[in-house]
Amino acid sequence: MTKRINVLYISLTGNTKHFMGRLADYFATQAIVLKAINVKENPEPTTLTDPFVAFLPTFLKGGNGVDNGYTEILTNKLGTYLDFAQNYQHCYGIIGSGNRNFNKQFALTAKQYAERFGFPYLTDFELRGTKSDVPRIANIILKQCTAFTAQEA
Numbered sequence: 500m501t502k503r504i505n506v507l508y509i510s511l512t513g514n515t516k517h518f519m520g521r522l523a524d525y526f527a528t529q530a531i532v533l534k535a536i537n538v539k540e541n542p543e544p545t546t547l548t549d550p551f552v553a554f555l556p557t558f559l560k561g562g563n564g565v566d567n568g569y570t571e572i573l574t575n576k577l578g579t580y581l582d583f584a585q586n587y588q589h590c591y592g593i594i595g596s597g598n599r600n601f602n603k604q605f606a607l608t609a610k611q612y613a614e615r616f617g618f619p620y621l622t623d624f625e626l627r628g629t630k631s632d633v634p635r636i637a638n639i640i641l642k643q644c645t646a647f648t649a650q651e652a
């Protein structure tokens with residue numbers, strides 16, 4: 500049977516979507532199918548029953564990168580999707596992204612989601628990610644997916 504990796508993500512300016520395309524190509528070389536839902540294009544939540552990993556870029560209101568501006572804007576629909584029908588229970592981890600110029604607020608929303616929903620914060624990458632981010636993150640996902648599936652069985 501073909502192995503499948505399910506992803507729930509949001510991409511507002513296209514960086515995460517671009518990364519998803521490269522991740523799909525990489526998985527395809529290992530006969531793994533990536534099935535990704537972009538909440539920007541599919542904002543109406545559906546019930547998810549298969550294990551999935553979430554990707555979340557960071558968009559915060561104001562903030563100076565040090566000690567203020569922790570409020571999520573624009574990406575809230577991902578949180579709504581995770582909440583819907585307790586979908587978050589099937590999420591085995593979240594991967595954050597952002598821009599390191601934001602210092603302490605780099606990839607912050609994904610860290611806040613990990614705390615809010617109780618799934619692990621797996622890793623992060625900047626903007627569209629580097630060439631080495633793709634296999635690095637693919638391996639983290641595969642490992643975490645296997646562990647989660649074994650625990651569920």
Ligand SMILES: Cc1cc2nc3c(=O)[nH]c(=O)nc-3n(C[C@H](O)[C@H](O)[C@H](O)COP(=O)(O)O)c2cc1C
Pocket residue numbers: 509510511512513514515516556557558559562596597598599601604605606607625626627
């Ligand atoms: C209005 C705005 C606010 C942002 N705030 C943050 C931030 O607080 N922390 C961070 O790490 N990146 C921040 N970013 C950078 C985005 O997270 C980054 O560009 C990301 O790759 C966007 O992903 P997307 O193109 O898939 O939507 C911000 C970008 C914009 C346009």
